[in-house]
Structure formats: structure tokens, C-alpha cells
Amino acid sequence: MPVFAVIGHRARTDGSWSFNDMPGGAGRMDVLCRAVNTSFFLSHDLRRDVVCYLVLRGEPGPEKTIRFEGDRVRYLSPDERSAGSLIKKALELVAGPEFRESTKGVSVREGGLARLLGDHSFALLDEAGEDVRGAGELPEAYLLSDHLNFDEDEQALVQDLPRYSVSPRSLHADHTITVLLNELDRRIP
Amino acid sequence: MPVFAVIGHRARTDGSWSFNDMPGGAGRMDVLCRAVNTSFFLSHDLRRDVVCYLVLRGEPGPEKTIRFEGDRVRYLSPDERSAGSLIKKALELVAGPEFRESTKGVSVREGGLARLLGDHSFALLDEAGEDVRGAGELPEAYLLSDHLNFDEDEQALVQDLPRYSVSPRSLHADHTITVLLNELDRRIP
Numbered sequence: 065m066p067v068f069a070v071i072g073h074r075a076r077t078d079g080s081w082s083f084n085d086m087p088g089g090a091g092r093m094d095v096l097c098r099a100v101n102t103s104f105f106l107s108h109d110l111r112r113d114v115v116c117y118l119v120l121r122g123e124p125g126p127e128k129t130i131r132f133e134g135d136r137v138r139y140l141s142p143d144e145r146s147a148g149s150l151i152k153k154a155l156e157l158v159a160g161p162e163f164r165e166s167t168k169g170v171s172v173r174e175g176g177l178a179r180l181l182g183d184h185s186f187a188l189l190d191e192a193g194e195d196v197r198g199a200g201e202l203p204e205a206y207l208l209s210d211h212l213n214f215d216e217d218e219q220a221l222v223q224d225l226p227r228y229s230v231s232p233r234s235l236h237a238d239h240t241i242t243v244l245l246n247e248l249d250r251r252i253p
Numbered sequence: 254m255p256v257f258a259v260i261g262h263r264a265r266t267d268g269s270w271s272f273n274d275m276p277g278g279a280g281r282m283d284v285l286c287r288a289v290n291t292s293f294f295l296s297h298d299l300r301r302d303v304v305c306y307l308v309l310r311g312e313p314g315p316e317k318t319i320r321f322e323g324d325r326v327r328y329l330s331p332d333e334r335s336a337g338s339l340i341k342k343a344l345e346l347v348a349g350p351e352f353r354e355s356t357k358g359v360s361v362r363e364g365g366l367a368r369l370l371g372d373h374s375f376a377l378l379d380e381a382g383e384d385v386r387g388a389g390e391l392p393e394a395y396l397l398s399d400h401l402n403f404d405e406d407e408q409a410l411v412q413d414l415p416r417y418s419v420s421p422r423s424l425h426a427d428h429t430i431t432v433l434l435n436e437l438d439r440r441i442p
Contacts, residue, residue, distance in 0.1 A: 084272070087332045094332040101287075102431075107400075107423035142425065143276045143283040144333045197439075211296075233438050234296035236331065242291075242431040249422050250386075 066248055067184050067205035069117040070099045070237050071177060073212040076122045079156040083145050090148075091122035095210040097147035098238035102245070104134050105142050111245070118151065119176045127176035130154045137169030177207075177221055186225055189240050193227030196247045202228070206244060208237040255437055256373050256394035258306040259288045259426050260366060262401040265311045268345040272334050279337075280311035284399040286336035287427035291434070293323050294331050300434070307340065308365045316365035319343045326358030366396075366410055375414055378429050382416030385436045391417070395433060397426040 074091035081090035086097065096118045103116040114134040121127045130151060132140075140146055154166040163171035180186075184205035187193075196202060207222065214222060230243040263280035270279035275286065285307045292305040303323040310316045319340060321329075329335055343355040352360035369375075373394035376382075385391060396411065403411060419432040 084334070087330060087335075098287075098290075098331070102428060105425055105428070107425055109423070141276060142287070145273070146276075231435055231438055232441070234298070236294055236296055239291060239294070239431045242428045243435045246420050246432045246435075249420055252421070 065113050065115065065204060066111075066245065067115045067117070067186075068099065068103050068241055069119060069177075069180055069184075069186065069205070069207050070096055071119045071207075071209045071214070071218065072096045072121060073210055073215070074122040075118070075120040075210075077120045077125055077128050077155065079152045081152075083148055083152075086144065086148055091120075092210055093148060093151065094144055095237060096120075096151065097144040098236075099208070099241060100132055100140070100147040100150075101142050101144070102238040102241040103132070104137070104140065110134055110137070110140070114245075117180060119180065120155075121176060126174065128155070128159050129173055129176055129180055131163055131171045131173075133169045133171075135169070139167060140169075177218055181221060186222075188222055188225045188227045189230065189244065190227040191229050191231075191234055193229040196228050196230050196244060199228060202248065202251070206241075208240060210237055254302050254304065254393060255300075255434065256304045256306070256375075257288065257292050257430055258308060258366075258369055258373075258375065258394070258396050259285055260308045260396075260398045260403070260407065261285045261310060262399055262404070263311040264307070264309040264399075266309045266314055266317045266344060268341045270341070272337055272341075275333065275337055280309075281399055282337055282340065283333055284426060285309075285340065286333040287425075288397070288430060289321055289329070289336040289340075290331050290333070291427040291430040292321070293326070293329065299323055299326070299329070303434075306369060308369065309344075310365060315363065317344070317348050318362055318365060318369055320352055320360045320362075322358045322360075324358070328356060329358075366407055370410060375411075377411055377414045377416045378419065378433065379416040380418050380420075380423055382418040385417050385419050385433060388417060391437065391440070395430075397429055399426055 086093040154172040343361040
């Protein structure tokens with residue numbers, strides 16, 4: 065069960081943004097949409113064993129966590145607007161302390177990274193980490209950032225996590241997920 | 254200089270489609286937009302050495318080929334609408350027998366796969382091909398299809414091309430490009 069979590073540093077926490085301006089007014093929501101795409105889509109199939117968390121830290125706050133579950137998700141197409149539409153529906157639901165489902169397989173709750181780190185044993189995907197290709201058994205859960213680096217508070221939370229790298233170059237979060245899943249696919253007996 | 258070419262079997266050859274309906278009315282233009290994204294984007298950088306061709310074979314026809322050149326392209330952001338906007342501008346230009354630039358680094362010409370195969374020595378990215386990880390020197394140019402398989406006419410054109418595979422699973426074209434570029438990145442001395 066691969067688990068991904070992507071931090072959206074400026075991603076809006078309410079639904080008051082337009083599908084026509086996901087990179088701008090929505091706070092780089094396009095980055096999170098593409099991470100959902102690469103977490104789940106196979107050719108004519110979905111990765112039913114994957115869970116993808118989006119941590120939204122933008123305005124108006126407070127932060128929220130959205131969870132996409134591959135074994136339950138419906139109405140998800142590969143295009144950015146499709147994931148965006150499910151995110152918007154999740155943000156329009158009042159978030160409580162526990163996950164509540166907004167559409168099938170998509171849920172939302174209050175809180176962000178600090179709480180999420182208690183739910184899974186995350187590793188950090190980071191250029192300076194151990195190359196996944198040469199690594200022994202790989203972890204189940206992976207944490208990534210959007211186009212911005214982890215801030216000081218996040219750094220304090222993640223500094224002791226194991227670190228893995230997928231590439232000698234610095235990649236976008238969605239591309240990093242694709243490469244990591246390729247490594248995991250190749251390890252399936 | 255990695256070269257990618259993606260066949261858009263139903264992608265419209267004129268500009269009469271909406272950014273709000275790229276998967277529908279535009280003929281899965283979203284697939285081609287994501288292939289442009291994965292061909293070029295690095296974190297805070299572009300792959301200046303990549304060229305990406307899109308072969309548009311949908312209505313109203315006749316088919317057209319759009320070329321994105323990494324060393325010249327401008328105004329390209331990672332979101333689908335951004336690539337879609339440059340594609341639309343290319344389709345609004347009258348296509349002639351030779352490439353004409355519609356925006357910086359983006360050009361369009363008449364014709365499709367048959368002619369393009371004369372421009373580069375393409376290999377086919379295909380699940381049944383040789384695994385790129387174990388392969389010797391890799392080719393420069395790669396041909397992919399969108400969500401549809403190659404049709405009979407295309408099969409006849411590509412049947413003798415060398416075939417390479419990037420994954421034990423069947424992947425979307427854009428994800429395939431990401432994994433292939435990872436293999437190429439790892440081979441840079």
C-alpha cells in the first residue's frame with residue numbers, strides 16, 4: 065500500500081477558487097492535482113492500493129488534509145480539472161477532527177503535517193537521500209513538497225525521517241511519484 | 254537530445270475547442286498537454302535539450318504536427334492549460350508544408366506520422382519491448398500513443414521500429430516519458 069503525502073504550501077483551504085486559475089488564485093492547486101494523477105493512474109486502470117494525502121496550507125486557513133483512497137475513489141479522470149473538482153468538493157465540506165467523505169474515496173479533516181506524521185511512518189523524498197534503486201526494502205509512505213521547500217516548522221517535524229532520492233536531478237513532486245512507483249512496480253514478484 | 258512524439262488520435266486540428274473541455278471536445282488534448290509537461294519540466298528548470306512532437310489526428314483534419322523545442326520555448330508553465338494554450342495558438346496558425354513558429358519554440362506543419370518518421374530514427378515505447386534499464390545505448394527518439402492504441406495504418410508504419418519498455422505495467426504516455434527521462438538522467442556521466 066504505497067502512501068504519498070504532498071504539502072501544498074499556498075493551496076487554498078476553501079472552495080472559493082476557479083478551475084481556470086488553479087496555478088494562480090488557488091495557490092498552485094495544479095501541482096496537487098497532478099500528484100493525484102500520478103499517484104493513481106495506470107493505462108485504463110487505477111492503482112487501487114495507493115493512498116494520497118494533500119496537505120493544504122494556504123489562505124484562508126486553518127490547514128486541512130484531504131485523503132484520496134485508490135480502492136474507493138470514483139469520478140476521478142486523469143485531467144487536472146477532474147482532481148481539482150474533487151478537491152473543491154472536499155473543501156466545501158466542513159472539516160472536523162476526523163476524516164469525512166466528500167465524494168466516494170475522497171475525505172477531508174482539520175490539521176496538517178504534524179498529525180499526519182502520526183498516521184504513517186513516512187520517508188522523505190529528497191535529492192540528498194539514498195537512491196531508491198540501490199536501496200533495500202523501501203518504506204510504505206512518502207512525503208513530498210510542492211514547488212516550495214519545506215519551511216522551518218516543517219523541517220523541524222521531518223528532520224529525522226529517512227530520506228530517499230529517485231533521480232540525480234531535481235524533479236517536480238508528480239514526476240517523483242511516477243519514478244518511485246516505477247521502482248515499486250519493478251519489485252513486485 | 255531526447256525526442257518524443259505522441260500521437261493524439263482524436264486531438265482536434267483546429268482551435269475551436271475550450272480549455273474547459275480538453276478531455277472531451279478537444280479530443281483528449283489533456284493527454285498531449287501532460288506529455289508536454291513531462292517532456293520539459295524539471296524543478297524550477299526546463300529540459301532545454303528535449304524536443305516534443307504532437308501529432309494531431311482528430312477532426313476536422315487533415316492531420317498536423319506541432320513541435321515544442323526546449324531550447325527555444327517560452328510562456329510554458331506546468332499546468333495543462335498552459336500547454337493547451339500554446340497548442341491552440343499553433344492550431345490557429347495556417348499550417349504549411351514546413352514548420353512555422355506560432356509562439357517562441359512552438360511550431361506547426363501539415364502532415365503526421367509518416368513524414369515525422371523520416372525526420373528521426375524513432376524507437377517505440379511499448380510494454381513488449383526491451384527493458385530500458387538493462388538496455389545498452391538507448392536511442393534518441395521515442396514514439397508513444399495517447400490513450401488509444403496505434404491503428405492499422407500506424408502499425409504498418411511502425412512495425413519495424415525497435416521497441417523499448419519502461420515498466421512491467423501499462424502506463425500513460427506522460428508517465429512513460431517521465432520514467433524514460435529518469436533512465437536517461439541516470440546515464441549522464
